[in-house]
Amino acid sequence: MRMSKALNNPFQHVVEPLDPEDPKQQFFNLFKLGDSRYDRLPFSIRVLLESAVRNCDEFLVKSSDVESILNWKQTQAQTVEVPFRPARVILQDFTGVPAVVDFAAMRDAVMKLGGDPEKINPVCPADLVIDHSIQWGSKAFRNMRIIPPGSGIVHQVNLEYLARVVFNNDGFFYPDSLVGTDSHTTMIDGLGVLGWGVGGIEAEAVMLGQPISMVLPEVVGYKLHGTPEKLITSTDIVLTVTKHLRQVGVVGKFVEFFGPGVLQLSIADRATIANMCPEYGATAAFFPVDDVSIQYLAQTGEYVEKLAYITKYLKSVGMFRDYSDISQDPDFTLVVELDLSTVVPCCSGPKRPQDRIPVSDMKKDFESCLGAKQGFKGFQVAPEGHSAAVPFQFNGKEFTLSHGSVVIAAITSCTNTSNPSVMLGAGLLAKKAIECGLSVKPYIKTSLSPGSGVVTYYLKESGVMDYLFQLGYFEVVGYGCMTCIGNSGPLPEPVVEAITQGDLVAAGILSGNRNFEGRVHPNTRANYLASPPLVIAYAIAGTVRIDFETEPIATNSEGKEIFLRDIWPTREEIQAVEKIFVIPSMFKEVYEKIEKVNERWNSLVAPSDKLYTWDHQSTYIKSPPFFSGLTMKLQPPESITDACVLLNLGDSVTTDHISPAGNIARNSTAARYLTNRGLTPRDYNSYGSRRGNDAVMARGTFANIRLFNKFLNKQAPQTIHLPTGETLDVFDAAERYQQSGVPLLVLAGKEYGSGSSRDWAAKGPFLLGIKAVLAESYERIHRSNLVGMGVIPLEYLPGNTADSLGLTGRERYTIIIPKHLTPRMLVDLDTGKTFQVRMRFDTDVELAYFHHGGILNYMIRKMSEN
Numbered sequence: 001m002r003m004s005k006a007l008n009n010p011f012q013h014v015v016e017p018l019d020p021e022d023p024k025q026q027f028f029n030l031f032k033l034g035d036s037r038y039d040r041l042p043f044s045i046r047v048l049l050e051s052a053v054r055n056c057d058e059f060l061v062k063s064s065d066v067e068s069i070l071n072w073k074q075t076q077a078q079t080v081e082v083p084f085r086p087a088r089v090i091l092q093d094f095t096g097v098p099a100v101v102d103f104a105a106m107r108d109a110v111m112k113l114g115g116d117p118e119k120i121n122p123v124c125p126a127d128l129v130i131d132h133s134i135q136w137g138s139k140a141f142r143n144m145r146i147i148p149p150g151s152g153i154v155h156q157v158n159l160e161y162l163a164r165v166v167f168n169n170d171g172f173f174y175p176d177s178l179v180g181t182d183s184h185t186t187m188i189d190g191l192g193v194l195g196w197g198v199g200g201i202e203a204e205a206v207m208l209g210q211p212i213s214m215v216l217p218e219v220v221g222y223k224l225h226g227t228p229e230k231l232i233t234s235t236d237i238v239l240t241v242t243k244h245l246r247q248v249g250v251v252g253k254f255v256e257f258f259g260p261g262v263l264q265l266s267i268a269d270r271a272t273i274a275n276m277c278p279e280y281g282a283t284a285a286f287f288p289v290d291d292v293s294i295q296y297l298a299q300t301g302e303y304v305e306k307l308a309y310i311t312k313y314l315k316s317v318g319m320f321r322d323y324s325d326i327s328q329d330p331d332f333t334l335v336v337e338l339d340l341s342t343v344v345p346c347c348s349g350p351k352r353p354q355d356r357i358p359v360s361d362m363k364k365d366f367e368s369c370l371g372a373k374q375g376f377k378g379f380q381v382a383p384e385g386h387s388a389a390v391p392f393q394f395n396g397k398e399f400t401l402s403h404g405s406v407v408i409a410a411i412t413s414c415t416n417t418s419n420p421s422v423m424l425g426a427g428l429l430a431k432k433a434i435e436c437g438l439s440v441k442p443y444i445k446t447s448l449s450p451g452s453g454v455v456t457y458y459l460k461e462s463g464v465m466d467y468l469f470q471l472g473y474f475e476v477v478g479y480g481c482m483t484c485i486g487n488s489g490p491l492p493e494p495v496v497e498a499i500t501q502g503d504l505v506a507a508g509i510l511s512g513n514r515n516f517e518g519r520v521h522p523n524t525r526a527n528y529l530a531s532p533p534l535v536i537a538y539a540i541a542g543t544v545r546i547d548f549e550t551e552p553i554a555t556n557s558e559g560k561e562i563f564l565r566d567i568w569p570t571r572e573e574i575q576a577v578e579k580i581f582v583i584p585s586m587f588k589e590v591y592e593k594i595e596k597v598n599e600r601w602n603s604l605v606a607p608s609d610k611l612y613t614w615d616h617q618s619t620y621i622k623s624p625p626f627f628s629g630l631t632m633k634l635q636p637p638e639s640i641t642d643a644c645v646l647l648n649l650g651d652s653v654t655t656d657h658i659s660p661a662g663n664i665a666r667n668s669t670a671a672r673y674l675t676n677r678g679l680t681p682r683d684y685n686s687y688g689s690r691r692g693n694d695a696v697m698a699r700g701t702f703a704n705i706r707l708f709n710k711f712l713n714k715q716a717p718q719t720i721h722l723p724t725g726e727t728l729d730v731f732d733a734a735e736r737y738q739q740s741g742v743p744l745l746v747l748a749g750k751e752y753g754s755g756s757s758r759d760w761a762a763k764g765p766f767l768l769g770i771k772a773v774l775a776e777s778y779e780r781i782h783r784s785n786l787v788g789m790g791v792i793p794l795e796y797l798p799g800n801t802a803d804s805l806g807l808t809g810r811e812r813y814t815i816i817i818p819k820h821l822t823p824r825m826l827v828d829l830d831t832g833k834t835f836q837v838r839m840r841f842d843t844d845v846e847l848a849y850f851h852h853g854g855i856l857n858y859m860i861r862k863m864s865e866n
Contacts, residue, residue: 161300186277201788218252407445510527790852
């Protein structure tokens, strides 16, 4: 088959059979103009269909797959498995570094099995946006581009620079699409490029030419109408959408936005909504390309010729949207609606992004949480302690902390720092606050981490950067994942001492997308997501226990009470500044030099050898043991006999609980390992920085101090070694079990593995000897990662839980694995009494990975075949 350059026939550009007698000709004929099935497909499904047609080879992608996607209206409810080959892959360094380390180790393994190690190489375009050096990857692998440190947050760089929207491969046109090793890859959906996050292990297979095996998703149509009030930000809208779609239930589904309200949203607004797709649980949150998308591409510096072929191509294949034309509205599985005029200013917290709170209720909600039972909305502080106040000295002056005091205020994260309206809004708010004589208390840890150099450019050019600094030292601390992932750094010692002395529930306020317990900072138990302007507002107030409607935000040096409404910029003010200062030349200037601007990076000398030369003294990069002893011969799966439960966990255990990315505690098993290697505490760095070293990452597994283990009935990175009854660090207990040859199991509740896409949340448990996890439900990417490492994801049947079955976790567990396995089959689990659980291998491909001991083993054997 060959691809045609023609643009006048909607699908002729994709695949054209050379042989008119080819039996596949019949389904190619379906793509003529006027086929009602295609015309009624959601736009997101059309992207899957185009990919299937273009890649149909009757091996990895079959004619029947194309038919299944074309007949989506009938097949969506039938758990039909289809392959998807995205056009490209994007990686960030937290998962990108392990991917390159894996590739290096896979090359070694292929060489040992007699294959060609250079077969381990990306076959589709792959972009890696990083914060730390791994120069070898860019020299050793073809088709891999590495964007150096200091360029920006991966998702904004993707939006502003890496997105193709339509690929032009020497005159052959096809839609841009991607998967990425970060759950917020979905941000690109706001531009009309279909993409979502996958586990890094799965992304590695895609880079090596393996299609993603996925269940054809249902598509929820989300209709927007109405006009937002003039003080509403995109953050308010996305937090409202997040709570709404959590209530609807969209896990494992696509969400596609439509309706006239979409025209009220800029691409930055749409990208903000799409970015938080993981927080409402969907796989993708798609805004099809329209005129606003093309205008954004022009604004970010794309050439006129490119805009012309993107528009012509997408219109010719029915992928260009007019949101005001209801005749273009496709069929959806379900339609839900939001009237944008009903959105109010809001935050989310104190422990989960879906727990939205109107700003008018923040004070009341925090005070309610203060005394409520320990949980997502409770801190269980005794009534007599609610008014606790602790005085302390800072820089020679006395201050007081109490429950709800703000100690971290961060304009951070990929969600909001890509949006000029909220970033300029924060700057204008700071300007007005300075003019009113206000300031931020000096002990509050403030920071500004823009999404890209473009943001810094327009903040400086508009003059608001100086006001942000004057107000409270909101200055650029870097480009990348910062406070949102726990990279805020330490708080001032007097602040920590005051929090500890009063056992205070101190607060962090951040323009991020995640605020899970223990993620932002160990000393901020309450963390709230908010728009950048609200971050400024709460920083000025110094507390979340304030009602901005009735209480002044602060009193200036003249004794005048200033209310938030006095300094809040209007939408018209923000748009006027944006129109002048956010211009195409900025984007061109920043991105034309993106791969050259970092002189220190470019001066690094990296080898170009096809095999990586491991430095056995390095505590950062180490050859992982995943492929030790791997042979070409498959071993049949065996039942898991007499397993012990390593951890007995509850609901919403996040990947931060499983594999934290923050600083390495001095009393941790990882710290002991590094000390034994000659390092001092100041050199420990973070788990995130050492993700290329399996010895550190295995010891960091379940090392989060906020991990609640039912065995201990408290938060601690520890567990009970059941045979002896000893309380040990999790790694030490697992090591003790492994030395005795005892397989391990984890018990969990709902939403196990929610949060960031993090390979080590699956690799770490694998190295601890965990053979299976039994949970009530899983986050999509984490389940995929477990499958990728050969760890069995088991799921209770509906209505069953550990409590309903009387499980304490102290039993011995035998999982009966039959010789013949089928997707989502039921298997027996014996604890002295027998009950059934579902084995969450959802497709035949996932079962194939399991038989090989994981997806990487599968790829190594495949690449080693002669």
